[in-house]
Amino acid sequence: MAEKIIGTDIAPQDLVAKITGRAKYAEDFRADGMVFAKLLLSPMPHARVRGVDTTKALAMPGVIDILRADEVRQIEGRPGEASLTDEPLYEGQPILAVAAETEEQAAAAIEEIEVDFEPLPFVLDPLDSLRPNGPNAYTGGNRFGGGEFSELKWTDADFEEIEAGRMPNGEAAVEWTKGDIDTAFSESDLVLEESIVHQSLTHHPMETRSAMMYWENGKLHAFVSTQSAQRTKYAIAGTLNIDPEDVILVAEYCGGGFGSKISGNTHMEVPAVFSRKIGRPVMLRITRYEENYIGRARPGFQSWLKMGFLDDGTCNAIDLYIVQESGPFGAGDFNTAGMIADLVYTPQNMRFRGIAMYTNTPPKAAQRGPGGAQIVIMMEPILEKAARQLGLDRLEVHLKNAPDADVGFGPRNSTLTSVYAKEALEKGAEIFDWAGKQELSGRREGSKVTGIGIGLSPYTAGSRGYDGLMVIHPDGKLYVHQGLGNLGTHSIMDTARPAAEILNLNWDQVELVWGDSSRGMPRSSVQAGSQTTHAHSRANHAAGMDARAKVLEVAAQTLGGSPSNYDMDNGRVFRRGGGASMTFAQVAERAIELGGRYDGHELPDNIHATTVPAANMLAGQGLMGVARDNYGGSGGVYSWVAGFALVELDEETGVVDIKEYVAVTDCGTVLHPRSLGAQVLGGSIQGMGQAMTQRWVFDPKWGVPFANRLYTARPPGILDVPLDMKADAVGIPDPQTPVGAKGIGEPPVGAGGAAVTSAVADAMGGHCLCRTPLTPDIILAELEGLSQPFTLEQHIG
C-alpha cells in the first residue's frame, strides 16, 4: 500500500538545493555579456522633472545607455504606477535607469546625471490631506473617481471632533451599515470608544526584487523573484504588450514576498525594456535601500472605533471609521478590515465608514492578512478592556461572539464554507492553559508585570476554478506541473499531494515541475490571499482524478475488461483480485501510443486558455492528467487562527518580553503539519513585529523616510520572539472541497499581533494604548504619565 502523504511531515523536495546554496534566486543568474542597470531615485516626495542632463554620464567609461520614463509604459489620467516616471509621487520613486558594463560604473554615472526637479506640494499623513486647505498627493487633488481627480476636505468641525478624541463625521468613500447602531448602543451595557493608529510598515522580504533579463530569438528570458510564476509571465507579457508565449519566465525560488511580489512587480519592466533596447542581458540588482522604497508596504490606519457590549459579553454594536494611508497608488485594506471586524465579533448592528487617502509615501500593497491583521491587532486590546470592565473572561467573550458556519457578514452578508473558530479558540486555550494562566495575569515580580492575551484572526483562504496539469512519464513517475511560485510556504509541493494519493503513489514517485515557464505551467491562482492550498489542492485533485481515470482506461484497453475492474498502487495498475497488471511506465508508453486525450493531444474544452499552450507543450510525453477544478462551492473560504500569548512588561523600561505563544488554526485538512506549523508561527511572528517593533518614519518637513534600513525598520529577530512556541490545528476538513484543505498564510499575522497587544493591555491593567508599534518609549511614557509625543500621527519615530 502506498504511503499516506496528506497530513505527514515530508521534507520539501527543494530543501537540499536551498541548504547547499544550489537553489538559484533571481540575482544568482548570470548571462554572457550581462550588464548592470542602476536606478536614479527621486530625492523628493513629489516633484516634476523639468529636465535631465545625461551628457556627462553617457560619456563615462563603461556606460552603455540610459532608459527614461517615456520608454516604459505610462499610466495616464489616473493613479497608476509606472516603472520609471517624470512625476515622482514619493521619495525614492525611480526616475531613470543607467546601464553600464559594471555596476560600479552605473552607480558612478547616476551621480553625474543632473536632474532638474521642481518640488511640488506633498502629503505624508492622510489626515493632513483631509484638513481644510491641506496638501494633496496629486496636483489634481486627493481623490480619484469618475475618471478625474478632485478634492475632498473635511471641515474644521470634523477636526475639532478628532482633536477631542471623538469619531469624525467627515465624508467617507465607503459606508455600509447593518441593523441600527444608535438603538443598539443605547441598549449596550458598556460602550467603549477609542481612537486608534496602526502604522504602515514595509514588507522587506529577505530577497529584494532583483531581476535579470535578456532577449534571444525574439523571446524574453526573465529571471525574477515572484510569488506566482505563471501569472507573472502573463503580467510581464501584458506590460510589454507581447505574446505571453514569448516570455520564458524563470522563477524557481522566491526569497519571500508577503504580498509584495504577487505577480512579480512593476520594476521588472526596467530590465525587460532595457535589455531589448541595448541588446545585452541586464541585471537590475535591487539593494535593500531601494527595496525600502519600491518594495511595498502595508497601509496604515487612523481609525475610530466604538463598540457596544451587553453584560453577558455579547458585542451588540460596532461603529468603525478608518482613514487609510494608501501611498500614491492606493490599497484596499480598509474595506477588508471592516468585513473582518464584523466577522470576528458578529455584532448585529454595525456601521462601517472608510476612506483611503493618497499620500506621497512609498507604494502600499497587500501584506499578509491585509486589513484583517491591522483590525484585529487594533481591536483585541479593546476587547480586553471590555471583558475586564464587564468582569468576564476574554475567552468567554470571544466564544460568545465568534461566528458559526451560518454566519453572514459584511455589506453583502457574505457566507462562508466552514467556520471552526470556536474549536480553534478552545483547543488553543487548552494547550496554552488559559484557565490556569488567569492567575498569572497582572502578577508582579519586581518591575515586571505579566499579561496574557488572545488574538482571533480570520482571513480568506481559498479560491476555485484553476487547472491541474500532470503527466505520467515513461519513467513511471508522475510529473506534477505547478504554475505557482515557490515562495517558501511549501504549498507548491504540498498541493501535489492529493494527486499522489489519488494515484496511490509514494511521494518519491512524484516529481514536481515548477519555476520555468518553458517546462509548462497550467493556469494558476496568484499566490496571494492564502488561496493556493485550497485552490490547487482542488486543481491537482481534479487533474489527479483525470489521470487516475485515464490510467484505468488505458489498463482496461490494454489488458481487457472495464476500468472499474482495475485499481492501482505504488506505481502499478492491476486487476482487482489479482491477474494482469501494468507499471505506470508501461501505462505512459501505452498512453503515448493511444494518443488523443490520453497523452494530451486532445484537451478538455473547459480548461483555461492559458493552460492550453502548456498542455500542448507536454502532449505526447506520457499520460496526461489535465482538468479544471469544477468542484464548485458556495461562500467564501476563510481560515482562522486563535493565538494566545503571555508577555512580561517591565514597567521601569517599557520593554515587553513575549514569553509564550500558542496558535491553533482552523484551516481544514492539514496537508503538511510541519509546514503548517511554520506558516502559523512564522505569520504570528510577523504579527508580533507589526505589533511591537516595525515602523516607518518620515521627516515631515522633507517627506523623506528614515527607517530605510533593516535596523531602523526593525523586523523581529530571533531574540524578539518566544523561545518555545506551539502551533496546532483543529483539523476538521472543509466540507466543500474534496481535499478539505484551506489556506493559512494570512490569518496568523493578526492572531500573533493581537494576542500580544491584548496581553500588553492586560499587563497594563486593561489600559489600551491603541496604537502600534508598542515600543518601549510609548509604553513608558504612558506608565510615567507623560504626554504621548504622537497622537493620531501616522508615521512616528
Next chain:
Amino acid sequence: MGRWLDFESNPWGQEVLQGVSLELMYLAIGLAVLFVVGHLVWYRSRGFSEHEKTADIQGSVAGIPERIVRHTLPSRIFHWTMGASMLVLLITAFVPLLGLEFAWVTIHWIAGAVLILTIIYHVIHSILWQDFWSMMSFNVREAIGHFRHLLSSKSTEPEKPGKYPFDHRMYHQGIVVVSLAAIVTGVLMTLRIKTPFWEPNAYYPLVDQAISGLNELGEPAITVLPGEATGFVFVIHGIAGVALIVMVAAHIYFAIRPDKRYYLWGMIRGWIDRKQYLAHFDPDKWSVVDGTIQESPPGGAIADSTVSAPRVDD
C-alpha cells in the same frame, strides 16, 4: 580668490546657500591688517605728529572747567560692557574656526544676549537722557571737508568738531547697521539651538512662507529653495561678523593711537582736561560752559545736556 559663499545640497539635493566661506574671515583679517598699515603709512606720509596736539588755552578758559565730563559712568559702563561682549562674540565666533577648540556656542549666545541688553539700554538712554542728535547728525559740507583732507595734503584741516567728530559718527552709524544685522540674524540663529527660553527649531517657516509665491498653475511654488532661508541668515550673519572684525580692529587701533589718546582717557576716566577740550573740540559746537546750553550752529552738534554740568564721575 575662491568663492566667498558656501553652497551645500539640501536634503532634496538642491544646491542652496549655506553661509560665507572661511576665506571671507581670512579676507577680513587681511583687510583689518591692511587698514591699520595703510593708515599708518598715510599718517606718516602726511607728516602728522604722532603726539597729541596741544592747544593754546590762553584767553579762552573762561567758564571752562579743568575737567570736562565726556562720558558719564553709565555711558562708560555701557561702552565697556558692549565692547567686552563684542570681543567675546568675535573671539568665540572666529577663534574656533582658526583651530582652537572650545565650547563656544553657549558663551557666544550669552554674550550676544548681553550685547542686545546693552544696546537696548543704550537706545533708551541716548534717546531719553542723552543728546540723541550729537551722535546722529550728518552734514554734507563736513563730510566733503573730511574726504578732501583725507585725499589731499593741500586741503585745509576740517573744522574742529563738536562732542563727536565726523569719523566717530560715521563709525557709529556703520556699526549700528552691521551690529543690527548681526544681532537680528544672531537671534534667528539662536532660535535654532537649545536655550532655556525656547525649543529649538531648525527651520524658519515664516521666512520660507514669506518668500514663497504661486507658480503658473496657481499652486504654492517654492521660490526660495527649502532650507535656503537658513543660508541667507547665515550669510548675513557671516558678512556682518567679518565686517565687525575689520571695524573692531580699526576701532581698537584708533583708540590706542597716541594722537587720539584723549578719547581713550575720556572713555576710561570719563573726562578730558581743558587743554584737550580746547585743542580738539569746538566749544561752540560742544559747549561745556556752566549751566548754559547754546544754540547749535548749523551742522554742529548740540551740546549734551548731561555733560554740561561739570561733574567728575570717578
Next chain:
Amino acid sequence: MAIIRDMIPAFELFQPTTVEDALALMAEHGEGGWVLAGGLDSYDWFKDRIKRPEAVIDLGGIDELKGIIDGQDGLEIGAMTTLTEIVRHERVRSEYILLADAAEHVATPQIRNQGTLGGNISQDTRCWYYRSGWACYRAGGNTCYAAAPQAMNREHAITGTSRCVAVNPSDTAPALVALDAKMTVRGRRSSNVYDAEDFFIGPATDITRMTVLEPGDLLTQIDIPSEWANAHFYYEKVRDRGSWDFQLVSVAAAFKTSGNTIDDARIAVNGVAPFPVRLDAVERLVKGAAVDEALAIEAGEIAIQGSRPLKHNEYKQPMMSNLVRRAVRSVA
C-alpha cells in the same frame, strides 16, 4: 548630483603591519585617509557614498594592536581586539564583567566577531539625519535637522547637546567610563593617554567629531586599571529589538561596597547625550550611603537633573532615571 547608494567608491587600500607604518600612512594621506578597524561603521559610510576616502588604511594586519595583556595594573587591551575576544576573555569575565556584558550587547555575534573595542568606542553617531548625508552641523553644514519641532528625534539626546543633538551609539563606552579606563592615542610625534570620559567629546567642543581623535591620531590601547576590578557592576541596555539595535538608554555602573554601603562609585549612561555621561552628582550622593529604595529613587532623580527632552524623546528621562535607580538598587 543624484544620489546612489550601496556601491563602495574606489579607494586605495593599505594594509600596514606596524603602528608606525599606519601612522606614516595616515600622515601622508591626511584628510583623504580613512582608518579601518573592524569596518562595520566605515562600510556604511562607504556604501552610502557619503565618505569617499582616497586611501583606506586597514589596521587588521597590525598584530601589536590585538589582544589582551595582563598588565601590572589591570588589563591592557589592544584597540583592535575583537568584541568577542573581550566577551570570552577569562580575566575580563572574572574581574571586569561589566565590560564583557557591555561588549556582548553590541549588535550581533557576527559583528562582535569582527568589530573591535577601538572601533566600537570610536564609531560615529547614528543620527539618521546625519547618516543620510544631510548637510547638518555635524557634517559641516548650518542646520540640526533633528532639532525641529516636527523632527523625528525619538533616539536623540536629552542632555549635553550643543546645536547637534545626536547621541553616542557605543555600548562599551559607558562601561569604559565606569571602569575609569585610559585610552592611549598615538599621533605621528606624540602619544597621549586620556581618561575614558575625556576621550569622548561633545559637539560644544567639536561638532564634527565624537572623540578626541583627529586625522592622524590612532587609538592604540585601552587600559582597564585594577582599581575597579571585582567591584559590584551593573550594566543594562534598553533597546527596541533584542539584537542589532542601538541603545535607547544604557547604564554602566561600578560600585565598591561594604555590605550594602557604597564606598565608591562610577556611573555612566549612554544614549542620552552626544557622549557617554558620567553621573558625578549621583556618585557623590551614593558614596558612603547605605543602599535602600529611597536612595535608589533619589539617585534616579538626580541623574536626570538638567536634562531637557526634545519633542519625541521625553521618555528618555524616566528611562534613564529608572536605569540609574536599578543600578543603585542592585547593590542592596
Next chain:
Amino acid sequence: MGEAESVGLLETKYSRRKFIKSVIAVGATASSAGYFIGGSGLLGAQSSGTAERLITLTINGQQRRVDVLPNETLAMTLRYRLNLTGTKLGCDRAECGACTVLVDGVNQYGCSMLTNQVRGSSITTIEGLENPDTGELSLVQQAVIDEGGFQCAFCAPGFIMSMTAMVNENPNPTRAEAAHALSGNLCRCGDYDKILNCAMRAAELARSV
C-alpha cells in the same frame, strides 16, 4: 602553492615600508573590464596593473586565484567573481546575516569585509559544507533536513553558517544560547521556532559524532 608564493612575492615587491599596498592602479583601468562579472575570462584582460590585483583566496579548502578591487567585499567576490551564489545578499549592510560565511571557522558577514582582508584566511561558504568526496551533507545541513527547516530559505545559507559556527563552539547549547548564537541572522518568514529546532538538532548530531 605556487600561487600563494606569487602573492607573497607581490607583497614583498610592494612593501617597501613593510606595508602592503594592495593595488596600485585605481580608476578607469581598475574599474573597467567586467567588474562584478563572474567567470575567469576577465583575468589578464587589462594591460597594466593586473598582477597587483590578482590574489589567492582559500575557499572551501581550495585555492582560488581571483582578480579583485581594493573596495570589493568578500560577498561580491564570491557571488560575482567565483560564482558562489549560495552566499546571499539580503541587505549588504551587516544586518540580516544572509551573507554569513566562516572566516577561519568564525561566522562573519561576507558583505562587510574586504576581500583583501581575508587573503590569509580560510573561507567556508555554504557550498563548502558538504563532504567534497562523498557529497554527504554536513551535520547541520542534515539537521535542517531532519527538521524540515526554513520557508523561503533565502536566509538559510547564512543561518546554516552561523549554526555551523555555533555547534563547533558549543555543541551543548540551551535553546536560549542557540537563539543568542543565531541572533545575527534575520528570517523574514519568521521561521525562528523551526530554525531553533534545527540548531538544537544540529547540536544533538554534533554531540553524537
